[in-house]
Structure formats: structure tokens, C-alpha cells
Amino acid sequence: MVDIDIEKLKSGDRRSLSKAITLIESSRPQDQLAAQDLLKKILPYTGKSFRLGVTGTPGVGKSTFIETFGQHVISKNHKIAVLAIDPSSPTSGGSILGDKTRMDKLANEVNAFVRPSPTSGTLGGVAQKTREAILLCEAAGFDFIIIETVGVGQSEFEVARMVDFFLLMILPNGGDELQGIKKGILELADSIVINKADGENLKIATQTQAQYQSALQITTHSSFWNTEVLLNSSLQTKSSEELYKLFMNFQNLAIQNQQWNKKRQAQNIDWYNSLIKDLIFNKIHVSKKLNKHFNEFVESINNSNITPIEAAHKIVEEIFSGLEK
Ligand SMILES: Nc1nc2c(ncn2[C@@H]2O[C@H](COP(=O)(O)OP(=O)(O)OP(=O)(O)O)[C@@H](O)[C@H]2O)c(=O)[nH]1
Ligand SMILES: [Mg+2]
Helix, strand or coil: CCCCCHHHHHCCCHHHHHHHHHHHHCCCHHHHHHHHHHHHHHHHHCCCCEEEEEEECCCCCHHHHHHHHHHHHHHCCCCEEEEEECCCHHHHCHHHHHHHHHCHHHHCCCCEEEECCCCCCCCCHHHHHHHHHHHHHHHCCCCEEEEEEECCCCHHHHHHCCCCEEEEEECCCCCCCCCCCCCCHHHHCCEEEECCCCCCHHHHHHHHHHHHHHHHCCCCCCCCCCCEEEECCCCCHHHHHHHHHHHHHHHHHHHHCCCHHHHHHHHHHHHHHHHHHHHHHHHHHHCHHHHHHHHHHHHHHHCCCCCHHHHHHHHHHHHHCCCCC
């Protein structure tokens, strides 16, 4: 069994932090118990960070941005942790390596911790584990946390629900404006960055910026913050300072407007709710009897012998039957 030295973890030891994240990602029942115990113990030391989510299509330049920006953040006396969520990695296998190689310099910094995406199949899903990993990084003294996610499946939405600031990266693309942007994502973005705004791309990036600016006018956002469309190039360090100022300004405004803690509280309750759903679902599969009935219902649904709604009611009733009296 993995044994985590909490004092070492709190002192910022990256090996202990790595081990702790491996523990929470483990699906072995005894590891899960140890993980819950660990999270309980470190909880008082969490919360003191800026949590930034970065999303965008593959190749938009997320990792390159984090590599450059991360080093800038370190120069501002922060300790930075980067966690990646890659829902496509189990099949493509490519992006994990990509993340590693494109954050080489950052990963070698003493005040940085870079962790690639966990393999899927972890209980409760990759995104849930990332929430726990955020807490572990905070307990280890990392006060600037970046979650990188490819815009695949639901991962963007899940990341938006666990960060303070959600950054959407877009490629300069004059022709097919707003294409491929999932419904609801623009509303979630606290900033939109048109990336690779350099060299020959600059002109088209400016056009793309204008398109998104007008698209934003018809979306609703929070009361205290104005979502802007910015240009970025990771080839220039000037961009890093501008974005850093933007994030710190957001934090100050959110605190002044009593929105900083409010958002985190809402995210915690949201997390709590989705955990309950996950845990109930897991219960079905750890119980031999329930699992058998569950699979029988799957067959019955396939054979049109029962409706999905009836089957779901039956399973849920079975789970709670012992508690009713
Ligand atoms: N010109 C220019 N190229 C960039 C910039 N940022 C990234 N690139 C290039 O774009 C390519 C993809 O960059 P990544 O940072 O790996 O993109 P990503 O979004 O992390 O990609 P995935 O992790 O695969 O989703 C690389 O070849 C980078 O060198 C930029 O600001 N300007
Ligand atoms: Mg990447």
C-alpha cells in the first residue's frame, strides 16, 4: 500500500505529491480508503490558489502557452502546478507525450509540478480525480494551478466547473468563424484568446478577434466581469505579463464583489451532487446481486421488454429498499 508522508507533502515535496495523486487515481478499494483519509487530512491546507482552466482544440497552443506563461508566473514568486485532462488519450495515446515534451522547461523548474492526464477508467472519471489532485497540489503549496484540457467530449464543461477562471483558446481563422465551438462554451469563458497571433497570422487573428467580440455581445456573463477577446502569441513574453495582470485583476474584482468564495462554494456543492450520483452508480457495480439485475435490465431494454425509465426506477428502488422502513 502507498504510504504518504503528509508533512513531506505539505513541504512541497514533488515526489510525495506525485505519489499522492497516484493514490487518489487508484481504483483499488484499500487505496480509495487511504485516499479519502489523506484528502480529509490535507483539506485545511487547501484553497489558497488561483485555479485556471485552459481549453481549446488540439494544436491551438495550450501547452506552449502554459510553458511560457508558467515560467512568467514563477518569476512572480508563485509555485505552479499543471494538470492535464485528455479524454482522448486512451485511444490516441499522442497528447500525453505532447504535453510532456512541450513543457520541458517548465517541468524542470523547481517551483513547478507538471502532471500528465491520468489514464481513463479511474473510478469516478478523470475530471473528478482532477478536482482531488487540485486540492493535493494546493496542500503542497502550489498557489497557481492550471488545468489543460482538449476540447473533446464533456471535459471542457467539467473543467469550467472546477476553476476560478476559464480561458478559451481559439485559432486565427477568418473563414469558418465560430465553427466547431460547442454550444454554451462561449458563455463559460472568462476570456477568449485568439492564439498564435504572430507573423503572417496577425491580420487574420485580428479579424477573428472582431468576430468573437460580436458573438459575445449576444451571450450572458457574470455581473462584475467583462469577457474580452484577446490576442496572444506564446513567442512573445509580453503576452504573459498582460494575461497575468488580467488574472490578478479578475481575482481582486471577484473578491471585492463577494464572488470569489461564492463561486467556489457553488462548485463544491455541484461536486458533492455529482459525487452522490457517481457513488450510487458505483454501488450497483460492486454489488454482485445489483450488478446482475442491472445487466438483466440492459438485456430487457434491448429486447424492448421494459422501458429504460421503468428499469432505472426498479434498480434505484432495489438499492434503497433496505432503507425505506
Ligand atoms: N506561431 C505560433 N505557434 C505556436 C504558438 N503556440 C503554439 N504554437 C505551435 O503550435 C503547435 C501546437 O502547440 P501545442 O502547445 O502543443 O498545442 P496544444 O493545444 O497543447 O495541443 P494538444 O495538447 O495536442 O491539444 C506547436 O507546433 C507549437 O510550436 C504561438 O503562439 N505562435
Ligand atoms: Mg497540449
